[in-house]
Amino acid sequence: MAAFLTASAAFVMAMVALGLLRVLRGPGRADRVMAVQLLGTGGIAALLLGGVGGGLWAAVDFALVLALLAAFAAVAFVDGARRAGRPDP
Amino acid sequence: MTAADIFTVACVVAGGFFFLAGSVGLLRFPDALTRLHALTKADNLGLGLIVLGLLPQVDGVFAALKLVAVWLIAQLASASVTQLVVSVIRRDEDAA
Numbered sequence: 001m002a003a004f005l006t007a008s009a010a011f012v013m014a015m016v017a018l019g020l021l022r023v024l025r026g027p028g029r030a031d032r033v034m035a036v037q038l039l040g041t042g043g044i045a046a047l048l049l050g051g052v053g054g055g056l057w058a059a060v061d062f063a064l065v066l067a068l069l070a071a072f073a074a075v076a077f078v079d080g081a082r083r084a085g086r087p088d089p
Numbered sequence: 090m091t092a093a094d095i096f097t098v099a100c101v102v103a104g105g106f107f108f109l110a111g112s113v114g115l116l117r118f119p120d121a122l123t124r125l126h127a128l129t130k131a132d133n134l135g136l137g138l139i140v141l142g143l144l145p146q147v148d149g150v151f152a153a154l155k156l157v158a159v160w161l162i163a164q165l166a167s168a169s170v171t172q173l174v175v176s177v178i179r180r181d182e183d184a185a
Contacts, residue, residue, distance in 0.1 A: 001094050001146070008101050012108050012139075019112040022124070030121050030178045034128050037170065038115060041132040042108060044163055045139045048156065049101065052143045057152065063159050071166030078173040081180065 005053025009046040016042030033077045040070025093145035100142025107135035121178045129171050136163055 019038040026032045044063045051059025114127025140160040147153045 001097070004098060005101065005143075005146070008105055008139075011105050012135075015105070015108040015112040019115045019128075022115050025116075028121050028178065028181055030174050030181065031124060033174055033177075034115060034121075034125055037167070037174075038111065038128055038132060041136055041163060041167065044159060045104065045108065045136050048139060048143060048159065052146050060152065060155050060159065064155070064162065067159055067162040067166060070163075071170055074170040074174060078170075078177055081177045 002053045002055070005049045009049035009053065012042050012046045012049065016046070029077075029081065033074055036077075037070060037074055040066060040073070044070075097142045097146055100138050104135045104138035104142060107131045107138060111135060122175070125171060125174060125178070129167055133164055133167055136160055 016039050019042070020035050022035040022038075023032045026035065044066050047059045047063040047066065051057060051063070108131065111128050111131030114131060115124050118124045118127055137160055140156050143156055144153050147156060
């Protein structure tokens with residue numbers, strides 16, 4: 001069971017890597033942020049799987065922090081996009 | 090393979106499938122809005138299924154609640170961030 005969970009964590013990370021291609025190809029900047037959002041969500045899933053599979057409970061707390069930071073990253077992007085051209089306060 | 094293990098395997102495989110769907114949707118869909126839709130829906134469902142699948146593997150109610158808390162925060166963050174990103178997409182489309 002632990003091997004299965006760890007293998008599925010690797011699979012999820014492979015999906016995230018696949019999704020990150022959008023960062024290279026994405027025409028718009030919003031597409032790139034979406035790929036980073038996918039990295040956040042996929043990272044959380046892989047952390048949970050790897051943590052529970054490997055018996056490392058700290059990974060669950062780490063996933064909690066990553067969930068918050070992923071949101072802040074996207075909010076920072078939106079704030080920067082809205083502020084384009086104007087100087088920072 | 091107890092019932093809990095079978096349930097876990099089924100849910101985690103379904104979760105992985107939705108991550109696959111989300112990634113493929115992100116790569117294949119024509120414009121930004123459909124990609125965002127595919128990404129947000131599929132990934133949150135994938136994460137939810139994975140958390141659901143992990144619940145029986147966790148010993149203790151507190152750890153299970155922590156897993157659900159992770160999923161809840163990811164849901165709330167994803168919902169609000171999607172609205173923000175759409176505002177940027179609209180802005181870019183108007184500018185273009």
